[in-house]
Amino acid sequence: MTIKRVGILGAGKVGIVLAGLALDAGYEVRISGSGTVKKIDLIIKTLVPGAIASENRDVVENSDIILLAIPLSRYKNIDPQLLKGKLVIDAMNYWWETDGIREEVLEPDSTSSEQVQAYFKDTTIVKAFNHMGYHNLQEDARPKGNPKRKALFVTGDDHKAVDEVAHFVDTMGFDQVVHYNLADGIMTEPGSPLFGASLKYDELKHIIDHFNETEFGKQVAASQK
Amino acid sequence: MVDVNKLEFGIETFGDIVANEDGSLKSAAESIRQIIHEGEIADKYGINVIGVGEHHRPDYSVSSPETVLAAIASVTKQIKLATAVTVLSSDDPVRVYERFATLDGLSNGRAQVMLGRGSFTESFPLFGYDLTDYDDLFNEKLSLYDMLRTEKAVTWSGKFRPSLKNQEVYPKTENGELETYIGIGGSPESIIRAVRFGYKVIIAIIGGQADRFKPYIDLYHKAAKQLNMPEYPIAVHSHGFIADNEDEALEVAFKNIKANFDRIGLTRGWAPMSREQFDHETQVGSFYVGTPEVVANRIARTIDLLDLGRFDLVYGAGNQTAAQRERMIELYATKVIPRVKEILKAKEAAK
Ligand SMILES: NC(=O)c1ccc[n+]([C@@H]2O[C@H](COP(=O)([O-])OP(=O)(O)OC[C@H]3O[C@@H](n4cnc5c(N)ncnc54)[C@H](OP(=O)(O)O)[C@@H]3O)[C@@H](O)[C@H]2O)c1
Numbered sequence: 001m002t003i004k005r006v007g008i009l010g011a012g013k014v015g016i017v018l019a020g021l022a023l024d025a026g027y028e029v030r031i032s033g034s035g036t037v038k039k040i041d042l043i044i045k046t047l048v049p050g051a052i053a054s055e056n057r058d059v060v061e062n063s064d065i066i067l068l069a070i071p072l073s074r075y076k077n078i079d080p081q082l083l084k085g086k087l088v089i090d091a092m093n094y095w096w097e098t099d100g101i102r103e104e105v106l107e108p109d110s111t112s113s114e115q116v117q118a119y120f121k122d123t124t125i126v127k128a129f130n131h132m133g134y135h136n137l138q139e140d141a142r143p144k145g146n147p148k149r150k151a152l153f154v155t156g157d158d159h160k161a162v163d164e165v166a167h168f169v170d171t172m173g174f175d176q177v178v179h180y181n182l183a184d185g186i187m188t189e190p191g192s193p194l195f196g197a198s199l200k201y202d203e204l205k206h207i208i209d210h211f212n213e214t215e216f217g218k219q220v221a222a223s224q225k
Numbered sequence: 226m227v228d229v230n231k232l233e234f235g236i237e238t239f240g241d242i243v244a245n246e247d248g249s250l251k252s253a254a255e256s257i258r259q260i261i262h263e264g265e266i267a268d269k270y271g272i273n274v275i276g277v278g279e280h281h282r283p284d285y286s287v288s289s290p291e292t293v294l295a296a297i298a299s300v301t302k303q304i305k306l307a308t309a310v311t312v313l314s315s316d317d318p319v320r321v322y323e324r325f326a327t328l329d330g331l332s333n334g335r336a337q338v339m340l341g342r343g344s345f346t347e348s349f350p351l352f353g354y355d356l357t358d359y360d361d362l363f364n365e366k367l368s369l370y371d372m373l374r375t376e377k378a379v380t381w382s383g384k385f386r387p388s389l390k391n392q393e394v395y396p397k398t399e400n401g402e403l404e405t406y407i408g409i410g411g412s413p414e415s416i417i418r419a420v421r422f423g424y425k426v427i428i429a430i431i432g433g434q435a436d437r438f439k440p441y442i443d444l445y446h447k448a449a450k451q452l453n454m455p456e457y458p459i460a461v462h463s464h465g466f467i468a469d470n471e472d473e474a475l476e477v478a479f480k481n482i483k484a485n486f487d488r489i490g491l492t493r494g495w496a497p498m499s500r501e502q503f504d505h506e507t508q509v510g511s512f513y514v515g516t517p518e519v520v521a522n523r524i525a526r527t528i529d530l531l532d533l534g535r536f537d538l539v540y541g542a543g544n545q546t547a548a549q550r551e552r553m554i555e556l557y558a559t560k561v562i563p564r565v566k567e568i569l570k571a572k573e574a575a576k
Contacts, residue, residue, distance in 0.1 A: 135432060
């Protein structure tokens with residue numbers, strides 16, 4: 001599938017940065033918040049002129065790829081039917097300051113993206129764009145081959161979808177370290193040395209490859225026993 | 226266009242624990258007394274505002290900033306007394322009004338309210354609030370505060386606080402209105418909210434290039450025009466450290482700001498700050514670190530770029546000694562501020 005139209009659910013800090021990157025990459029961009037167009041119209045017109053402010057349904061129906069950029073505690077406000085059959089990038093993390101207490105948001109025995117996938121069961125979920133702070137996403141995007149280019153971790157269970165998303169990430173201005181296992185999303189969640197870090201390909205790959213040796217990796221391994 | 230003669234400069238502290246020369250830490254009580262002394266120094270040198278943060282944590286000494294500001298009021302003449310910030314969502318707007326109106330009275334009208342979320346959230350469980358209600362709490366309490374600010378009898382009801390019926394709240398201020406800012410981070414929605422209430426805006430730029438806030442400031446002005454609300458020059462606050470010697474400034478700042486950010490990061494799951502990140506922040510980002518000349522040039526650039534009316538430097542992050550903190554305030558007041566004005570005036574003349 002060629003991706004021409006990008007839809008972003010969530011018109012907050014990350015959603016707006018991603019909209020800007022997608023516009024720069026030449027995509028047609030639609031974006032929505034939890035409310036009406038009127039609520040975000042001026043914000044979108046001023047911060048990312050060219051992006052179309054809209055509502056969730058319209059965004060989903062008119063996009064080739066969807067980015068979920070809302071607080072994790074809110075994803076169940078979206079009807080799973082709405083995203084049926086779609087390719088969706090999960091840019092969300094569990095973040096206690098906005099999401100509240102973990103047990104109320106997530107089951108203890110699996111990772112956030114697995115739970116998002118279980119909820120949107122007829123949707124293909126790939127995790128990406130979640131581990132870099134929004135201002136780094138905005139400032140550090142670079143064309144391919146630029147020596148300052150940074151990398152993002154892309155992971156999901158569906159091979160073809162992951163490859164498509166990796167290509168999309170490339171067009172958005174980042175190298176990619178790719179895994180084909182959605183559960184590996186945990187490697188970039190809060191607590192990981194990758195969370196909030198902005199790293200080049202080699203550095204990111206090194207930590208991913210040696211994840212089990214990191215403090216966080218050991219904790220994760222211990223809790224899975 | 227920046228009006229150099231009206232520009233305001235402030236310092237802000239979060240109430241970090243002060244270090245002794247031997248590296249051991251002073252008590253919270255000693256750290257609080259140090260802030261009073263620093264307020265005095267800042268006033269003596271003509272700094273316009275001092276802001277004191279509200280935190281409820283072991284690594285900060287101040288949970289009750291108005292009390293600290295009241296003590297500063299009693300030893301100063303000119304300086305405005307601000308909170309940086311008052312966590313309105315977990316406070317009672319009636320109490321907020323009362324405390325500030327009292328401070329305003331005893332300081333001859335120098336109180337300045339800065340309302341916001343603050344960079345921490347520990348006040349929520351402490352006072353029995355749910356973090357996920359954050360937005361609703363802030364909106365509701367802001368609406369009540371806004372009515373109280375008129376200093377007339379208030380009739381109000383909401384979800385998080387008992388209703389008020391035709392209730393007067395005291396004391397009234399001499400100016401008839403408390404000067405009020407809303408402190409915001411990176412969320413565009415909070416800009417729109419500040420515009421709706423017609424409050425002044427102070428933006429916390431704690432990381433990354435100031436340049437990325439330019440569109441947000443355009444948004445503020447556009448929204449104010451569209452909603453027909455008052456427009457004020459925007460204020461910005463960022464971290465910094467100034468010393469006579471560049472290497473010393475960088476070394477002290479790296480050690481302390483890193484320690485401070487990493488400690489916060491630990492509870493939030495952020496990776497520790499690398500030297501590369503720190504260098505990026507001091508060169509083109511939002512840490513204003515170095516000799517007075519370096520810092521003045523960087524502040525002047527930000528003020529000009531974002532068309533600001535006020536710049537506040539956050540000082541004392543981590544565990545700095547009293548000497549380091551005091552010298553920084555002195556350099557900021559006597560060298561940096563005049564130099565910033567000079568640079569901006571030269572720029573203006575060249576235009
Ligand atoms: N901040 C970062 O640096 C960063 C970096 C990478 C990933 N992330 C992740 O990205 C997500 C968003 O973070 P953020 O910082 O951008 O948060 P934010 O600034 O609070 O923005 C969240 C946005 O989501 C919208 N929203 C909420 N429920 C929605 C719904 N049902 N449908 C459509 N939109 C909805 C909100 O709209 P309303 O205001 O109308 O509710 C708001 O525009 C989080 O999961 C976060 O963990 C954050």
